[in-house]
Amino acid sequence: MSVDGFESTALFTDRYELTMIDAALRDGTAQRRCVFELFGRRLPGARRFGVVAGTGRLLEMLRDFRFGDDELRYLRDNHVVDAETLAFLEGYRFTGTVTGYREGELYFPGSPVLTVEGTFAEAVVLETLALSVLNHDSAVANAATRMSIAAGDRPLAEMGSRRAAEHSAVAAARAAYIAGFGATSNLEAGRLWGIPTMGTAAHAWTLLHDTEEEAFRSQIEAFGLDTTLLIDTYGIEEGVATAIRVAGPGLGGVRIDSGDLPTVAAEVRAQLDALGATGTKITVTSDLDEFAIAALAASPVDAYGVGTSVVTGSGAPTAGMVYKLVARQDAAGGWVSVAKASSDKASKGGRKAAFRTLEHGTATRELIVVSDGFEEVQTAADQPDARALQVTLVEGGEVDAGALGPAGVQTARAHHLRAREELPVRALALSRSDPAIPTVFVDVEG
Amino acid sequence: MSVDGFESTALFTDRYELTMIDAALRDGTAQRRCVFELFGRRLPGARRFGVVAGTGRLLEMLRDFRFGDDELRYLRDNHVVDAETLAFLEGYRFTGTVTGYREGELYFPGSPVLTVEGTFAEAVVLETLALSVLNHDSAVANAATRMSIAAGDRPLAEMGSRRAAEHSAVAAARAAYIAGFGATSNLEAGRLWGIPTMGTAAHAWTLLHDTEEEAFRSQIEAFGLDTTLLIDTYGIEEGVATAIRVAGPGLGGVRIDSGDLPTVAAEVRAQLDALGATGTKITVTSDLDEFAIAALAASPVDAYGVGTSVVTGSGAPTAGMVYKLVARQDAAGGWVSVAKASSDKASKGGRKAAFRTLEHGTATRELIVVSDGFEEVQTAADQPDARALQVTLVEGGEVDAGALGPAGVQTARAHHLRAREELPVRALALSRSDPAIPTVFVDVEG
Numbered sequence: 059m060s061v062d063g064f065e066s067t068a069l070f071t072d073r074y075e076l077t078m079i080d081a082a083l084r085d086g087t088a089q090r091r092c093v094f095e096l097f098g099r100r101l102p103g104a105r106r107f108g109v110v111a112g113t114g115r116l117l118e119m120l121r122d123f124r125f126g127d128d129e130l131r132y133l134r135d136n137h138v139v140d141a142e143t144l145a146f147l148e149g150y151r152f153t154g155t156v157t158g159y160r161e162g163e164l165y166f167p168g169s170p171v172l173t174v175e176g177t178f179a180e181a182v183v184l185e186t187l188a189l190s191v192l193n194h195d196s197a198v199a200n201a202a203t204r205m206s207i208a209a210g211d212r213p214l215a216e217m218g219s220r221r222a223a224e225h226s227a228v229a230a231a232r233a234a235y236i237a238g239f240g241a242t243s244n245l246e247a248g249r250l251w252g253i254p255t256m257g258t259a260a261h262a263w264t265l266l267h268d269t270e271e272e273a274f275r276s277q278i279e280a281f282g283l284d285t286t287l288l289i290d291t292y293g294i295e296e297g298v299a300t301a302i303r304v305a306g307p308g309l310g311g312v313r314i315d316s317g318d319l320p321t322v323a324a325e326v327r328a329q330l331d332a333l334g335a336t337g338t339k340i341t342v343t344s345d346l347d348e349f350a351i352a353a354l355a356a357s358p359v360d361a362y363g364v365g366t367s368v369v370t371g372s373g374a375p376t377a378g379m380v381y382k383l384v385a386r387q388d389a390a391g392g393w394v395s396v397a398k399a400s401s402d403k404a405s406k407g408g409r410k411a412a413f414r415t416l417e418h419g420t421a422t423r424e425l426i427v428v429s430d431g432f433e434e435v436q437t438a439a440d441q442p443d444a445r446a447l448q449v450t451l452v453e454g455g456e457v458d459a460g461a462l463g464p465a466g467v468q469t470a471r472a473h474h475l476r477a478r479e480e481l482p483v484r485a486l487a488l489s490r491s492d493p494a495i496p497t498v499f500v501d502v503e504g
Numbered sequence: 505m506s507v508d509g510f511e512s513t514a515l516f517t518d519r520y521e522l523t524m525i526d527a528a529l530r531d532g533t534a535q536r537r538c539v540f541e542l543f544g545r546r547l548p549g550a551r552r553f554g555v556v557a558g559t560g561r562l563l564e565m566l567r568d569f570r571f572g573d574d575e576l577r578y579l580r581d582n583h584v585v586d587a588e589t590l591a592f593l594e595g596y597r598f599t600g601t602v603t604g605y606r607e608g609e610l611y612f613p614g615s616p617v618l619t620v621e622g623t624f625a626e627a628v629v630l631e632t633l634a635l636s637v638l639n640h641d642s643a644v645a646n647a648a649t650r651m652s653i654a655a656g657d658r659p660l661a662e663m664g665s666r667r668a669a670e671h672s673a674v675a676a677a678r679a680a681y682i683a684g685f686g687a688t689s690n691l692e693a694g695r696l697w698g699i700p701t702m703g704t705a706a707h708a709w710t711l712l713h714d715t716e717e718e719a720f721r722s723q724i725e726a727f728g729l730d731t732t733l734l735i736d737t738y739g740i741e742e743g744v745a746t747a748i749r750v751a752g753p754g755l756g757g758v759r760i761d762s763g764d765l766p767t768v769a770a771e772v773r774a775q776l777d778a779l780g781a782t783g784t785k786i787t788v789t790s791d792l793d794e795f796a797i798a799a800l801a802a803s804p805v806d807a808y809g810v811g812t813s814v815v816t817g818s819g820a821p822t823a824g825m826v827y828k829l830v831a832r833q834d835a836a837g838g839w840v841s842v843a844k845a846s847s848d849k850a851s852k853g854g855r856k857a858a859f860r861t862l863e864h865g866t867a868t869r870e871l872i873v874v875s876d877g878f879e880e881v882q883t884a885a886d887q888p889d890a891r892a893l894q895v896t897l898v899e900g901g902e903v904d905a906g907a908l909g910p911a912g913v914q915t916a917r918a919h920h921l922r923a924r925e926e927l928p929v930r931a932l933a934l935s936r937s938d939p940a941i942p943t944v945f946v947d948v949e950g
Contacts, residue, residue: 065511067670069690069691069692069694069695070665070670070671070673070674070690070691070692071665071690071691071692072663072665072666072689072690072691072703073689073690073691073694073701073702073703074689074703074704074705074706075703075706076691077703077704077705077727078705078706078708078709080726081705081709081722081723081725081726081727082709082712082722084722084725084726085722085725085726087712087713087722090712092708092712094708119670128695129695132691132694132695133691136694136701138691138701178708178712182706182708185666185706185708186665186666186673186690187670189666189667190665190666190667190668190669190670190673191669191670193666193667193668194668194669194670194672195669217518219516219517219518219632219636220518220631220632220635220636220639220827221635221636221639221822221824222636222639222640222672222822223636223637223640223641223669223671223672223675224513224516224565224633224636224637224640224671225516225669225670225671225672226640226668226669226671226672227516227632227636228516229669243518243519243520244515244516244517244518244519244632245515245516245517245518245519245522245578245579245584246515246516246517248515248519248578248582249515249574249575249578255519255582255584256519257518257519257520257521257523258520258523259520259523259524259527260520260521260524260628260631261828261829261844262524262538262540262624262628262631262828262829263524263527263528265829265832265842265843265844266528266533266536266538266624266829266832266842267533268834268835276527276528276530276531276533277527279527279530279531280526280527280530280531281523281527291844291845292845293845366822366824369822370821370822371821375816375817375821376667376668376812376815376816378667378812381666382707382708383707383708383711383712386711386712388714389714396711396712397711398707398711398737399737399738399739
């Protein structure tokens, strides 16, 4: 989908969005100003808080959300929309406003994570792209932050690329880093987002050589004593003995990728110590999730590598957020709050301003001020000891450059770690629970 | 990562693969001929069979697996590999052979889904890309085939793009289609892979208009009576009444996206029939998975739309396949079978030939003939009433063009539906179970 030097993101879109634009251009509602809101009705997996991730990626893709020749030809040849709509799409540039939570911010049920304002036609068409990015990246971040909390000060690396689709793997590495991981195995995440990368050798390295000893010797010759040797290809005890025989007690580290880790880690530590390798670090990497990491807190482990569980959201592979029309202009230009009324999927209409109230620096409530008109709603000034959660991400179609690229990732990571400091202690537990703080809606006159 | 008119896929790679190449170029093992095998140790989710998907995508990305200027600059600037390895990567083209299961084929624990033969250096570097693609796409296909079986002859559409990362959504639509779905909401999947697309309107369409009646009237004016109206924005009974009042009894369809579907579908059918709209079809789309679809078998439902559960693998978001060195040359050029010996992650060394044995057309065993050398293993001719499962996908670096693009998708879908016909009836049940047929390994002399 590369056109004129840009890779169009415009067809990461569900067909019904274009169908609605088609009909709305005919009946005149396409130009009605609208407010769409992206939020989660609940925290998947009964987690205690969520982490917004993907915002910077979304903003970059919003810049490339233009229908190029390939896209228009497909839509025309397949009669997806009529000629008038094709002309509209050909000229499409998002000219509206996007406000939202900073990337890395915490969120709770009902938090207005992203608010898109523009004409119906220009805002409705972003539904799928916005949800795809934020639902995936936030699902990874939601899991990653728990692993990061469980790991404490021990280094934590993401190495799950092989268990995620190839582009998702890059996004997952980015989201995990924002939520507290320190490195990734994924090279494209390093190149594109500036995330530190790591990795030395797989079992194939040992199997490629005629003996484990030859493999270890070759690795040390190539990378020096500070490398990490994978010691469980044949037997762990034999692997440790071989490693220290080859490297001496100054070996940097060993990696264990199988077995019952609390038991094996203790045995390997004792063996290393007995061999004088008291400074050799132990990295474990076998099927870890936040619970396994927590269970290793008292074990002599120096670093963790996490694969499958972090890139698949550790049981909750999507954040399950939705994108809903919450306010629009009527035929006379007045603003109307709107919401679906279905019993099991009701949502709350109206434009929203969100604050996190704090007591002595600890979060107490997710306070959401709802305007049933479209006036400016209350600001943080009206909420003593509250932090305003929304910032402007796109203004008049112009994207906030600070949220983009590797710099945006660093800002998001730093913001996440600060926001996490505000959580009450009970939020850090791993068991299923209600959200750590309640979401409180306050209605004001429009 | 677009370079010289191609989008490089070379950094969809874990760092340790390049690190191993770096060390192997120094010690001379980089040029040893190797056989890597991609397989699953078990079927995730205790399913009864698996579905291979992603092969065609992988082959297209294999063609673009070349290190361009951007990739090489990143690796050099970040000291990932040394100058000799950079030179090797700059000239990298896969020149080996890939054999594997046809896309759409069924697989079982231990099935050699993909076999990559080449030098160590050229084959080891494909680990992450191959696993990313096949693990994701097969996870979706594994779930989709069960939904397709549960839906029977009723049309089934994939509409989960919003619950998957943006590129994964396209791959998921493709995998679901191969595994029996009939259409997708995802436009890029339509453009790129030729998959039929569908979709008419969201709740935002109704909320955009001053009344539900205006929304319905406008939609019918735009698309005619054959369109599908979403009738649950306010009240379902009122929505149906309004739909038929506006459209008359010739309305094409209604869609229900909330509520207890067996109950609601029956009520809507009765109401439609009472209004004379006996030909109006009912599509349901609310949080469906294979179990919910099966539970609706006796309900008056005409079509299903499935979102979250299919794109996230319905509880098993990765197929969990691994990529292991199973045979290699030694220093003298002889072939050696190799395998990791760890108790909980042992694998079976040796090159493998795979057959599905049949009795009266029904599958009875996954027969895997293992050669401990590197001779040609037994062929289908030695196995009466057995079907050879592997085909050549890449020969001397040249990709089988028939597996690519929309034509490859159609071939894979047809093959899947044929292969599914061979399954014993017990394989079609949805409950957790052992695999439907046993995997039997037979060792032969090399």
